Amino acid sequence: MPAWTRDLAGIPSTLRLRVAARRPVPAPPPDPGEVSVRVRDPAPVDLTRRMPLNKLCELEDWLDPRRVAAIRRCLPYFVAIQPDFPSRMAHRKHWEFAQLLCGLEELSAVDAGSLVLSVGAGHEEPVYELTNHVRWVFATDVYGGTQFGSLEGDGRMLVSPDRFARVPYQRNRLVVQWMDGLDLRYEDGTFEVAFSLSSIEHFGGYHGAQQALQQMARVVRPGGVVAIATECILNGVTGHRGRGLALFTPSEIGELAGSCSDLELVEPIDFGVSPATMSKVKPLSEALLEARHHVTDYPAIVFEHRRRRYTSVFLFLRKLDRAG
Numbered sequence: 001m002p003a004w005t006r007d008l009a010g011i012p013s014t015l016r017l018r019v020a021a022r023r024p025v026p027a028p029p030p031d032p033g034e035v036s037v038r039v040r041d042p043a044p045v046d047l048t049r050r051m052p053l054n055k056l057c058e059l060e061d062w063l064d065p066r067r068v069a070a071i072r073r074c075l076p077y078f079v080a081i082q083p084d085f086p087s088r089m090a091h092r093k094h095w096e097f098a099q100l101l102c103g104l105e106e107l108s109a110v111d112a113g114s115l116v117l118s119v120g121a122g123h124e125e126p127v128y129e130l131t132n133h134v135r136w137v138f139a140t141d142v143y144g145g146t147q148f149g150s151l152e153g154d155g156r157m158l159v160s161p162d163r164f165a166r167v168p169y170q171r172n173r174l175v176v177q178w179m180d181g182l183d184l185r186y187e188d189g190t191f192e193v194a195f196s197l198s199s200i201e202h203f204g205g206y207h208g209a210q211q212a213l214q215q216m217a218r219v220v221r222p223g224g225v226v227a228i229a230t231e232c233i234l235n236g237v238t239g240h241r242g243r244g245l246a247l248f249t250p251s252e253i254g255e256l257a258g259s260c261s262d263l264e265l266v267e268p269i270d271f272g273v274s275p276a277t278m279s280k281v282k283p284l285s286e287a288l289l290e291a292r293h294h295v296t297d298y299p300a301i302v303f304e305h306r307r308r309r310y311t312s313v314f315l316f317l318r319k320l321d322r323a324g
């Protein structure tokens, strides 16, 4: 049995057949870009190090006590099931939540008076968790309008955010709005922070992602922060543009980060990835089946789609204060 017909025990046979029947795709050409991912030496992790903010998701990041505490804060329902969570349950989605919360704290980006915007928010936990620390959180998405309509982009979020709340939160500080990330209907400089997790890769290729970043930069005040998590290819091949999903090369990520003249990276992007992170790769088709059946085979960090291996990369950018 070829490797791409994975063991999907426990998943209905019709779905299993659909996955197994897919033909193997040819290898994509190498990426001609100048930036590439570097597999690190398998050295022991220095637990006293400061964890970079602009980086790829790595298995060793679960050794950072601040990240672990943030993951536990965002996902208390996992802690209730498994007291030592997130031990043995590394998922890049949880990492994105932790990286966002720890990064905003480290950059002193928010306080009790802040306005925070999430673009392509779905019903992610950070929009709830942040209401405990800021004045207002605006969760925006084209709720019900894409292939995510029955998943993260569930339209019921618009009328009843309480039903999706799995974190204790301040319900009078959360505003949920239907809004296209390519056309943010806010005045310039409204927010202290605008962020987007796992979403801009669904906005229409590189140009959609770039337009969304531009919009976020516009609505953030000078000195404010724009934070993005998106997909970065690890195995040195060209980018992918599919229906509703783009996978970006490291060069494209660098280009995206530099594409908005009002924004600058708070620090360079660390494109290093550990051998342990690369040692488990999950086909995207399998991850989608797992999501549908509410099961996860951990760690869920590196995925593969059309012969591209990829994981999340996080970018924190600051809006330049041209007047100051």
Ligand SMILES: C[S@@+](CC[C@H](N)C(=O)[O-])C[C@H]1O[C@@H](n2cnc3c(N)ncnc32)[C@H](O)[C@@H]1O
Residues within 6 Å of the ligand: 119, 120, 121, 122, 123, 124, 140, 141, 142, 143, 144, 145, 146, 148, 149, 152, 153, 154, 179, 180, 181, 182, 196, 197, 198, 199, 202, 203
């Ligand atoms: C993978 S989900 C991520 C949701 C959430 N950020 C999270 O991390 O759970 C991608 C989200 O992007 C939303 N989306 C797709 N295109 C959009 C657009 N043009 N503007 C705003 N949101 C969009 C989808 O509805 C979906 O909720």
